[in-house]
Each structure stands twice: as structure tokens, then as C-alpha cells.
Amino acid sequence: MTDGIAPAELARELGASQRRIRAFLRSQWGKLDTWTTRWVLTEEQITAVRGHFASDDAKRPLSDIDVNDLLSQYAEILSELRARGVCRTGNAPLGDYAEYLAQSVYGGELAANSAKSYDLIDAAGRRVQVKARTVSPQTSPSSVFSVFRTFDFDVALFLVFDQATYELMWAAELGPQEIEAAARWSSHVNGRLLRVRKARELGVDVTARFDAASV
Incomplete structure (x- = not known):
């Protein structure tokens, strides 16, 4: 291309970073193999970029980044915060994201916080308990999900994510009676703890249903 404006020039004009401009262009045109210092934008791209950054969406700097990339960046930020001693775990946004995925796949309505x-009460009327955690190659084989103190649900959904990327690794369902039998009692937390490995071994694999939803 010989006409148009270079990304750096347009970034200065709009007061935006080239990274944000590139993210927007990718959201509209897909992968940009020609992103080089000599690359200039087409008139169509320039018009689209100017229109976007003049809109309300431009007030949200991350609005062009998809969910998986956002979670991956969040994981990197949490990792750095842990290295600095600011945070102690990597599970901060996980619960809400897991419930979001569960509702996306099963339908129904999320239960009140109380x-x-x-x-979740899914589209079939089942009361679904959602358990999620991240794992890494360093995760202990004895790692557990959060505590079960009551079993007044129809099925528990277990979602396990890669700690470094927040990509879904597997999903499984398990009934309350099976969980109660397989989980160990802990007086320290006043409830039962189920190992991640046990949930994988005993549960009904539903990963394929969630692959399309985890975007």
C-alpha cells in the first residue's frame, strides 16, 4: 500500500496507542499479517478507526479485546502481583467467570447471593453448584475445590482452568451423594473437601459442551 496513514500517525492524531488501534482492526478484519513500521491503513480502515475512537466504546480501552485475552492478561497481572507479595492467590475473577459459563451452557438463571x-437453576430446573479453580504444572495432586458445607443441590459442575491463560482444561458433573462419599471431612473448614483429581475421575465429562462457550 502506498496511500493512507501509518498507524503511528493515526495513533498520535487520536491520542490512542497503536496497540489499541491494532486490537480494533483485528476485531474488524481478523489477523493483521502486514503490521510493520511501513504499513499504512486503507481509507476504509482509517474511517472505521476514527469512527470507533470517537464513540463511547473508546472510553473503554479494553473493549476490543476478547474475553480469553482479557483473562490471560489478568492472569499475568495476578502473577506479577503475587511475585510482589500483593496477592496470594490466582483465583480472583474465577468464580464469576465460571458461573457465567455455566449459565451460557445450561441456560436458566443465576441464584441470588443468599x-x-x-x-444456578438451569433451563431443566436443576439446582447447580458451580466449583472452579485454576491449576498449573506445579499444582499439588492433593489440591481441592472450595469447601462443601451443604448438599442441597442436584448436580455440581466442576470447571478447571489453566492458571497461566485461563483457558478451560476440563469440565465435569458429579451428584451430591457421590461427592459426599468421595470428599473428606475437614474440621478446620467445617465441611467436606473434594480433590480435583477425584472430581475428574468420578465426574461425567462435559468439557465439549463448554468449549464453544469459553470465549
Whole structure:
């Protein structure tokens, strides 16, 4: 291309970073293989970029980044915060994201925060308890999900994500009686703890249903 404006020049004009401009262009045109210092934008791209950055969406700097990339960046930020001693875990946004995925796949409505035994009443009327955690190659084989103190639900959904990228690794369902039998009692937390490995071994694999939803 010989006509148009270079990304750096347009970035200065709009007061935006080249990274944000590139993210927007990718959201509209897909992968940009020609992103080089000599690359200039087409008139169509220039018009689209100017229109976008003049809109309300431009007030949200991350609005062009998809969910997986946002979570991956969040994981990197949490990792750095842990290295600095600011945070101690990597699970901060996980619960809400897991419930979001569960509702996307199963339908229904999320339960009120006051509901202690389940998180979702799905489209089939099932009371679904959602458990999620991240794992890494360093995660202990004895790692557990958060505590079960009551079993007043129809099925528990277990979602396990890669700690470095927040990509879904697997999803499984398990009934309350099976969980109660397989989980160990802990007086320290006044409830039962189920190992991640046990949930994987005993649960019904539903990963394929969630692959399309985790975007």
C-alpha cells in the first residue's frame, strides 16, 4: 500500500496507542499479517478507526479485546502481583467467570447471593453448584475445590482452568451423594473437601459442551 496513514500517525492524531488501534482492526478484519513500521491503513480502515475512537466504546480501552485475552492478561497481572507479595492467590475473577459459563451452557438463571447450596437453576430446573479453580504444572495432586458445607443441590459442575491463560482444561458433573462419599471431612473448614483429581475421575465429562462457550 502506498496511500493512507501509518498507524503511528493515526495513533498520535487520536491520542490512542497503536496497540489499541491494532486490537480494533483485528476485531474488524481478523489477523493483521502486514503490521510493520511501513504499513499504512486503507481509507476504509482509517474511517472505521476514527469512527470507533470517537464513540463511547473508546472510553473503554479494553473493549476490543476478547474475553480469553482479557483473562490471560489478568492472569499475568495476578502473577506479577503475587511475585510482589500483593496477592496470594490466582483465583480472583474465577468464580464469576465460571458461573457465567455455566449459565451460557445450561441456560436458566443465576441464584441470588443468599443461596448457599447452589449457584444456578438451569433451563431443566436443576439446582447447580458451580466449583472452579485454576491449576498449573506445579499444582499439588492433593489440591481441592472450595469447601462443601451443604448438599442441597442436584448436580455440581466442576470447571478447571489453566492458571497461566485461563483457558478451560476440563469440565465435569458429579451428584451430591457421590461427592459426599468421595470428599473428606475437614474440621478446620467445617465441611467436606473434594480433590480435583477425584472430581475428574468420578465426574461425567462435559468439557465439549463448554468449549464453544469459553470465549
